[in-house]
Amino acid sequence: MRKIVINSGKPLSGEVAVSGAKNSVVALIPAIILADDIVTLDGVPAISDVDSLVDIMEVMGAKVKRQGETLEIDPRGVENKPMPYGKINSLRASYYFYGSLLGRFGEAVVGLPGGCDLGPRPIDLHLKAFEAMGAKITYEGDNMRLSTGGTPVQGTHIFFDTVTVGATINTMLAAAKAEGRTVIENAAREPEIIDVATLLNNMGAHIRGAGTDIITIEGVKSLHGTRHQVIPDRIEAGSYIAMAAAVGEGIKITNVLYEHLESFIAKLDEMGVRMTIEEDAIFVEKQEQLKAVNIKTAPYPGFATDLQQPLTPLLLTAHGRASIVDTIYEKRVNHVPEMARMGANISTVGGRIVYEGPNQLTGAPVKATDLRAGAALVTAGLMAEGQTEITNIEFILRGYSNIIEKLTALGADIRIVED
Numbered sequence: 001m002r003k004i005v006i007n008s009g010k011p012l013s014g015e016v017a018v019s020g021a022k023n024s025v026v027a028l029i030p031a032i033i034l035a036d037d038i039v040t041l042d043g044v045p046a047i048s049d050v051d052s053l054v055d056i057m058e059v060m061g062a063k064v065k066r067q068g069e070t071l072e073i074d075p076r077g078v079e080n081k082p083m084p085y086g087k088i089n090s091l092r093a094s095y096y097f098y099g100s101l102l103g104r105f106g107e108a109v110v111g112l113p114g115g116c117d118l119g120p121r122p123i124d125l126h127l128k129a130f131e132a133m134g135a136k137i138t139y140e141g142d143n144m145r146l147s148t149g150g151t152p153v154q155g156t157h158i159f160f161d162t163v164t165v166g167a168t169i170n171t172m173l174a175a176a177k178a179e180g181r182t183v184i185e186n187a188a189r190e191p192e193i194i195d196v197a198t199l200l201n202n203m204g205a206h207i208r209g210a211g212t213d214i215i216t217i218e219g220v221k222s223l224h225g226t227r228h229q230v231i232p233d234r235i236e237a238g239s240y241i242a243m244a245a246a247v248g249e250g251i252k253i254t255n256v257l258y259e260h261l262e263s264f265i266a267k268l269d270e271m272g273v274r275m276t277i278e279e280d281a282i283f284v285e286k287q288e289q290l291k292a293v294n295i296k297t298a299p300y301p302g303f304a305t306d307l308q309q310p311l312t313p314l315l316l317t318a319h320g321r322a323s324i325v326d327t328i329y330e331k332r333v334n335h336v337p338e339m340a341r342m343g344a345n346i347s348t349v350g351g352r353i354v355y356e357g358p359n360q361l362t363g364a365p366v367k368a369t370d371l372r373a374g375a376a377l378v379t380a381g382l383m384a385e386g387q388t389e390i391t392n393i394e395f396i397l398r399g400y401s402n403i404i405e406k407l408t409a410l411g412a413d414i415r416i417v418e419d
């Protein structure tokens with residue numbers, strides 16, 4: 001078993017560069033199945049979710065070349081065959097194969113998606129959209145079959161009851177080559193949706209309105225190859241900004257699009273965090289007294305659910321009592337008992353996280369229960385007195401590119417050890 005071991009007390013300073021966005025690239029890779037030629041992605045993060053997607057693409061017959069942050073995928077040899085179950089069910093984003101295979105072949109046979117345990121994560125809205133586009137859904141053991149029965153996917157009008165990133169992107173994937181026009185209302189507006197629409201449009205698709213709550217897709221007959229730069233990961237950026245404010249002595253976070261982080265930065269301003277916004281970077285100073293603030297997550301451009309956990313250690317350094325409410329995933333509270341184990345005054349009361357500070361954390365053995373809880377534990381470990389050992393680190397490596405190398409370069413005493 002691998003663990004991350006952190007010894008605190010080292011001054012952290014310097015520069016850290018943000019990698020390409022995980023939640024974009026996990027959709028961009030399956031999107032390439034729709035192309036009739038080679039697609040190259042630049043700025044691909046070194047995370048295990050990408051490794052898994054690349055493996056799946058290769059099993060399906062794609063030719064993949066990966067060099068540093070560049071990924072070149074030739075999807076011409078892709079065949080519509082059942083996918084390796086272990087990989088599919090460890091990945092949340094495997095649901096994007098439904099949309100892209102349906103779009104290319106009119107049929108998809110895929111295992112049910114996995115991912116972090118954040119409480120119930122239904123895919124009913126994805127399936128409703130596919131059904132509205134003419135697909136029939138049947139279950140075969142652990143697999144689900146979506147099929148239009150030989151006719152092309154049909155453009156249609158879809159209204160999502162809940163704002164959903166996954167179903168918005170999946171509908172765009174299925175609709176890009178559909179017959180006719182698809183309109184998505186109450187679409188999610190996350191930057192990752194714009195990134196996927198940009199790739200598809202550069203492949204020849206006709207998608208308008210991505211980034212607003214109405215997206216229109218005019219189906220086209222074929223999509224071609226292209227080259228695309230993945231947007232910076234706003235969640236990784238926010239995680240490093242919070243970490244820099246908690247333990248840094250002057251850290252510059254580069255490759256940041258401030259516009260993607262406005263609600264997060266506004267909360268840090270409210271706490272009293274001192275930072276300088278530059279053109280594509282944010283410099284975070286060493287902080288003095290911070291103020292506790294209430295957090296309520298919401299779909300973009302609201303405060304991102306994915307940043308609630310990475311921000312928690314910084315909140316614990318602040319003066320006062322306040323709460324965190326996650327309206328997207330109310331069970332996204334698994335970091336709370338671990339923080340409490342490290343000595344924090346934090347608890348969950350009726351779905352609401354309540355904390356009071358300031359707190360001095362103490363190093364302890366803790367468990368990363370999911371990706372963002374893991375990021376929170378890394379920051380907590382850097383803040384704590386003594387040594388922190390984090391287990392279940394596979395969750396962290398799924399989504400934080402070169403995290404050990406990046407933190408070591410800032411001066412942290414952090415390493416992975418085999419138990």
Ligand code: EPU
Nearest residue numbers: 023093121122123124125126162164165166167306328371
């Ligand atoms: N929902 C439904 N039915 C559906 C789909 C979603 O009820 O068919 C609900 C969900 O249960 C949730 C809300 O709608 O309460 C929003 O879910 P969404 O579909 O937006 O989530 P997702 O697509 O499964 C992506 C990210 C998550 C991120 C959410 C934020 C990927 C691969 N995952 O998940 O990222 O928290 O959007 O909405 O893009 C992470 O990076 O740590 C992570 C979990």
